[in-house]
Amino acid sequence: MTLVDLLKNVGRQSIESVGGDNIESGDGPSDDEFRESEQIGNGHRPDHPRGGKLGGISDQNGKREIMREEDEKRWNDECLFDCDQILEDFAPRNRIPFGFMWCLYRFVLSRIRHNRSVPEALYPTHEPQSGRSAERAIFTRHVLFTRMASVKNPPIEISASVLGTMLSSAAAEMSQCPTETGTNLSRHSESMASGLETRIHCEMTKSDQRTASLRALRLCLAMAFLLASGHGVCQTIYTPAPENLKARQEFQDAKFGMFIHWGVYSVLGDGEWVFHERKLTLDEYNRLPSFFDPEKFDAKAWIALAKAAGMKYITITSRHHDGFAMFDSKVSDWNIVQRTPYKRDPLKMLAEECHRQGIKLFFYYSQLDWHNPDYYPRGITNWDNGRLNRGDWNRYLDDYMDGQLRELLTNYGEVGGIWFDGMWDKPDADWHLEKTYALIHKLQPAALIIPNHHQSPKPGEDVQTFERDLPGQNSAGFNTSYVSAQLPLESSDTINDSWGFNIGDSKYKSPSELVSRLVRSAGNNANLLLNIGPMPNGEIQEEFVARLRSVGQWLSKYGESIYGTRGGPLPPGDWGVTTRKENKIYVHVLNWAAPLLALPPVQTRITRAVFLSNGSSIEFTQSANGLILKVPPSTGDEPDRIILLTCREAN
Numbered sequence: 229m230t231l232v233d234l235l236k237n238v239g240r241q242s243i244e245s246v247g248g249d250n251i252e253s254g255d256g257p258s259d260d261e262f263r264e265s266e267q268i269g270n271g272h273r274p275d276h277p278r279g280g281k282l283g284g285i286s287d288q289n290g291k292r293e294i295m296r297e298e299d300e301k302r303w304n305d306e307c308l309f310d311c312d313q314i315l316e317d318f319a320p321r322n323r324i325p326f327g328f329m330w331c332l333y334r335f336v337l338s339r340i341r342h343n344r345s346v347p348e349a350l351y352p353t354h355e356p357q358s359g360r361s362a363e364r365a366i367f368t369r370h371v372l373f374t375r376m377a378s379v380k381n382p383p384i385e386i387s388a389s390v391l392g393t394m395l396s397s398a399a400a401e402m403s404q405c406p407t408e409t410g411t412n413l414s415r416h417s418e419s420m421a422s423g424l425e426t427r428i429h430c431e432m433t434k435s436d437q438r439t440a441s442l443r444a445l446r447l448c449l450a451m452a453f454l455l456a457s458g459h460g461v462c463q464t465i466y467t468p469a470p471e472n473l474k475a476r477q478e479f480q481d482a483k484f485g486m487f488i489h490w491g492v493y494s495v496l497g498d499g500e501w502v503f504h505e506r507k508l509t510l511d512e513y514n515r516l517p518s519f520f521d522p523e524k525f526d527a528k529a530w531i532a533l534a535k536a537a538g539m540k541y542i543t544i545t546s547r548h549h550d551g552f553a554m555f556d557s558k559v560s561d562w563n564i565v566q567r568t569p570y571k572r573d574p575l576k577m578l579a580e581e582c583h584r585q586g587i588k589l590f591f592y593y594s595q596l597d598w599h600n601p602d603y604y605p606r607g608i609t610n611w612d613n614g615r616l617n618r619g620d621w622n623r624y625l626d627d628y629m630d631g632q633l634r635e636l637l638t639n640y641g642e643v644g645g646i647w648f649d650g651m652w653d654k655p656d657a658d659w660h661l662e663k664t665y666a667l668i669h670k671l672q673p674a675a676l677i678i679p680n681h682h683q684s685p686k687p688g689e690d691v692q693t694f695e696r697d698l699p700g701q702n703s704a705g706f707n708t709s710y711v712s713a714q715l716p717l718e719s720s721d722t723i724n725d726s727w728g729f730n731i732g733d734s735k736y737k738s739p740s741e742l743v744s745r746l747v748r749s750a751g752n753n754a755n756l757l758l759n760i761g762p763m764p765n766g767e768i769q770e771e772f773v774a775r776l777r778s779v780g781q782w783l784s785k786y787g788e789s790i791y792g793t794r795g796g797p798l799p800p801g802d803w804g805v806t807t808r809k810e811n812k813i814y815v816h817v818l819n820w821a822a823p824l825l826a827l828p829p830v831q832t833r834i835t836r837a838v839f840l841s842n843g844s845s846i847e848f849t850q851s852a853n854g855l856i857l858k859v860p861p862s863t864g865d866e867p868d869r870i871i872l873l874t875c876r877e878a879n
């Protein structure tokens with residue numbers, strides 16, 4: 229059962245237990261309620277440790293709209309700290325100020341209004357950089373929210389078992405992160421679920437209590453109404469089609485894909501951001517397509533190279549931030565067929581070749597556009613390139629972008645999915661995601677939506693992707709630390725340091741480094757999407773070709789330990805990772821010099837351990853304390869020593 233289901237149940241129970249007649253509307257508090265709540269809220273707001281009162285929660289306009297979208301970031305930024313502070317101050321005494329819970333309720337409700345599912349509403353959008361504090365914030369919200377729901381004084385009772393299950397489901401979600409916080413939450417939820425005498429009492433005066441009881445009753449009813457009737461929530465609950473779920477499995481099995489950044493920018497040999505980096509004007513950039521004539525482009529050779537590398541899918545830029553469509557688009561003439569001497573549609577040729585050679589095809593699509601004037605108001609990458617300072621945002625999204633997506637999902641046969649990028653340019657904008665995602669899933673239900681927005685997944689998204697990073701590590705600094713336990717995961721990376729062709733970048737990763745990244749991705753339950761930036765003449769530079777072929781050779785020997793596996797059962801470490809499939813565990817020793825490797829316990833009985841490269845037996849000891857393997861000495865030139873463990877049962 230998901231948290232959403234549980235909350236729905238809570239909603240239903242509440243309605244049944246008190247009758248539905250007090251429900252005013254699902255639109256939140258009345259003006260009176262709002263004023264009262266402000267008083268209660270203010271009265272109980274603790275001092276902000278950096279001065280002033282707890283911030284980010286009052287509605288300056290006095291409007292009933294609970295929280296404006298632009299306030300949300302401020303709320304996140306300011307209140308994450310406060311949440312922690314409040315928990316630390318009050319939780320040990322088991323008291324949370326009602327004003328704070330009320331504010332939290334408003335926060336959650338406003339996020340539901342902004343079309344987020346309930347669990348999504350509990351997660352911060354703008355997470356702090358450090359993984360620990362992000363997790364703490366999520367944890368805090370889970371706990372506070374469930375506490376709010378369990379306020380004793382208002383005559384709404386949540387049964388012990390429902391609250392217990394809610395907490396354990398929250399704990400289960402959290403315990404997917406192998407961190408201290410995850411463990412803390414599990415422990416916390418256990419004690420709460422078992423005892424449940426632990427009730428939250430609001431510290432209020434008698435009269436406050438009466439008002440608050442009334443309020444909480446109304447609030448809970450409004451919440452219950454919202455949840456039970458599905459108002460504002462229903463459309464956000466996305467149920468993937470069976471073919472989509474199947475495609476997710478296949479995606480996870482595929483493990484290795486080819487990312488391709490190719491566009492008119494490739495002509496300048498300076499990466500795909502050259503338009504922005506050199507602050508070119510529209511007039512200047514408009515000259516570029518006339519130099520793009522990839523006479524050596526050979527779709528068959530590209531796909532054959534992906535296959536030789538052991539890659540199972542490709543994700544190619546159908547258009548990047550320059551907005552230039554690398555396909556035959558009727559939506560505007562800013563495209564390869566109409567603006568370049570090449571005049572042909574390479575995506576069409578690639579699609580045909582992919583279908584012929586059994587490779588899945590995904591389209592990268594930039595929602596950010598530096599060329600179209602309707603991309604307005606502009607985002608953080610704005611510069612004066614000569615565009616008009618007005619434009620029609622809705623037209624950009626609904627006609628231009630959705631129009632092109634419709635073309636991509638209609639004219640190219642079966643498409644694996646759409647890899648979105650650029651939302652980070654306008655993080656607070658309304659991107660009409662629900663509409664766009666619904667369009668994609670309607671046109672091709674199996675197509676996976678993979679957004680590179682660096683946030684927790686939103687309803688309608690099918691894969692969580694991490695740019696230049698392993699899930700949850702956020703070593704790049706801009707990814708989210710939240711890792712979905714449900715969605716397939718993907719990590720993208722470059723062979724040198726560039727995405728688009730960069731003539732001055734010779735920082736190539738070695739073949740072993742690339743193998744090791746692939747293995748670490750698999751061990752972290754993620755795919756690796758490895759990038760190439762083909763040259764403007766359509767050729768792929770030799771440095772990329774050689775490296776891809778050598779990864780392919782490695783995979784042709786050791787592919788069984790990668791393809792079709794899932795990460796684990798043991799947590800990844802600096803020493804290496806594990807992957808699993810049926811009753812097999814592959815121990816990938818990537819960085820371990822000593823002869824013995826001691827690992828945490830494996831749940832099932834290991835019957836056999838062999839060195840995958842030559843089938844020789846490996847000595848091992850399995851006990852309740854853990855597993856000790858005698859690792860064959862390194863020959864120095866292998867990126868990964870793989871030990872295959874056969875187990876009595878599947879892991």
Ligand code: JFZ
Nearest residue numbers: 489500501649652680695706720727
């Ligand atoms: C994005 C693109 O901008 C880039 O060109 C490439 O396509 C890559 C795969 O995806 O990269 C980003 C996007 C945003 C940030 C960093 C890299 N960011 O917000 O810090």
